[in-house]
Every structure is written in structure tokens, then in C-alpha cells.
Amino acid sequence: MKVRLGWLVVLLLCGPAALPAVAADDFPQRQIRIIVPFPAGAGPDQVARLIGQHLQDAFGQTVLIENRAGALGSIGAQEVARSAPDGYTLLMGTNTTHASNVATLKSLSYDPVKDFTPVIRTTTTAMVLLVNPKFAARDLPQFLDYAKAHPGLTAGYGSGASQISVAQLQSRGGLSVVAASYRGVPQALTDVMAGVIDLTFGDFSVAIPQMQGGTLRGIGVTSATRNELTPGLPALAEVMPGFEATIWYGLFAPAGTPEPVVGKIYAACEKFLSLPATREKLASVGVVVATMTPAEFGAFVKNEIVRWSAEVKAAGIQPQ
Structure with a gap:
């Protein structure tokens, strides 16, 4: 009894500081959830499912991927921000949830910095300007000519980067388009294929398969220069100087998650993403492994937030 009381006194005196190491040693003991704040099939969803499978194998516990799409990712981000800081609920965040939303949404229901603990930046990618295969223009010069002659083309967006890209068609390309908001990029792609809207911007991971299958036509890429996976597509910046939208994905935990737990998740993800087979698989769909430590990711x-706020302002986007 005296021994047990002694340990109890030690824990009470040390307080929460004595607990994280124990939690990290035992972590995880049950199912982990990764919330993806965008629809199934979107770029962040594809990366989350690859990482989730690896964590499941590495930790010996089920890793569940849950899609909580809506409001440019803020619904899913808010859910994670309000979850217990124990490492069992994670967010596959992006430059939308943790940067551009600060400027594009009037009342953001979470603080991208104060409400989260960065775990690891996983990947970067870009987007492709996509149209229906039956669209009148077949390449970028034809697209510009057609768009100028037909003001009011409908342009769908389902993320902060795609919203800013649509706005840049107007601010940097001098085009007149009507922006239409979607719950996610896949829904916008579906409506382009169905002929409901004229164009959209899709992450490489979802755009490349559709272009290869002939269901969508690529016009140009949003990276500053051409991408080796799509050498035939020009960078939009070639004809619209300053046009760029490079995006990133990464894992976040709720603020206050014990550092040793964060470190354990980071180490498992870093090991997986450093494998040549992982890098090749992601690169095949235009996603580049570009990891950062928790500290680096937090500063990044x-x-x-500063960079994307400037982009939103330059594009003339009014907060919604």
C-alpha cells in the first residue's frame, strides 16, 4: 500500500508532465482516425489513405479515414480542433484549411496555429486547368481566345487553391468567368465532365487519371514551370505572368497533443514517405514527397498564412 501511495504522490506532484512519456510508450492502444476535410478521391484523401494504411501496419491498430467535406475544409478542421489532444484524431490539412481560409472565410471556426499541433508536412503538388473533351478550345492559346470571346464561362472550385486559381484567370488573365463553389474538387470535375460547368482546376492526383482516360482535357498547369509528368501542358504563367498555385498536404493533431506522441506519429510517417516505392507511387500522380518536422511545419x-492572404487579396477575392 505504501509503495502504491508513493507512486500516486509522485504523479500528483509531477502533474501532466509525467504522463506524456507513458502515453507515448503505450500509444496507440485503440483505433486512430484521420479526418480528411475534402471528399473521397480528392488529392488529400489519396495521400491520407496511403499513410493511414502504413500507420495501421506499423502500429497494429485500425486507422480509419473519415471524409468531412464542406466549407472549404473548415468543417473537418473544426472537428479535429475540438477533439481530445491524445493523438487518436488527426487531420490531413492543406494550404486551404491552414492558410487561405484565414482570408477567404469571414468567420473561421478555428485558429490554424493556436488550435493545432503540426505533425508532418507530407507532400506538395499543383493543379491542372481542366475542360470537357468537347470544349471548343484544345490548347492554352485557343482557350484564352475563346474565353475572351465568350465572357461568363462557369468555373468550379472546391478548395482554396482552386478558388484562387479561378480568380487569377480574371486578375492575371483578364478573363470574365463566373465562379461556382463546390464541396470539393471531385464534384467540380464531375460537373465539367457532365457539361454542367465549363472548367475547373484539379489536383494532379485526380486530374492525371481523368486526362489519361480521355474524360477531361488539360489546358495548363498552375505550377510556376511545366511539370515533367505533363510535358505537353504549358504553365499558365507562360501567358499569364505571375500565375501560380502550388499546394501542400500535411498531418495535424489537436493543440496540446503530447510531444512524444506527435514524435512517434512523425517518425512512422517519415519512414514510410522516405521509401523509394512510396515516392515513386506518389510521383506517378504528380504528388511530390516534401516532408517537414513538426517544428519546421509549424513555422511554415x-x-x-501570410503568403496565401496576399494571394487572396491580389486575386480580388471577397471573404464569404
């Missing part, structure tokens, strides 16, 4: 997010 703060800088990204």
Missing part, C-alpha cells in the same frame, strides 16, 4: 504554416 505561419508563413503560408
